[in-house]
Amino acid sequence: MDDNVVKRFENFIMPEPMSGCWLWNGALSGAGYGQMGVNGKIEYAHRISYIIHNGEIPSGMVVRHTCDNPACANPHHLIIGTMKDNCDDMFRRGRNRHVALKGEDNRAAILTESKVKRIMKMYGKGIMIVSIASKYGVTASAVSNVIRGISWNHVTGLKNRRLKNNRIYQNIQA
């Protein structure tokens, strides 16, 4: 990885103080994995992170999350595994059934349309993302996805915006 890639990677990182996850403040795949362009190709952020911090990924192996948060790129939450390990993880977590971040029709969702509207109001008043998350019993990642227009965008009308500040415990008005 050249310095330019490392710099761009670091620009997209948004450390989340409770979980220690490094949330990805850039493009996310449909399944919620961070993505970044490298040499004209779209690469997964967690794979880039692994390579930056640990070196090449052994051939035939995959990079897995120990934190069950696909948007996380913290190298301490990443381990090497086999494709079979990865499938086992997905089956165990049921992620294969609920990859979309649509709305109330997603059975895994705890948020509701009215909660989403209240979250936007709280964020507008300058309340920190982590405080909003603990009020609604969801992860900071879930709140950040709402505010960024990644989930619930049919309610908020927002689309894939980056948070201006990469610190999730601060609230810089967009």
Ligand SMILES: [Zn+2]
């Ligand atoms: Zn993590």
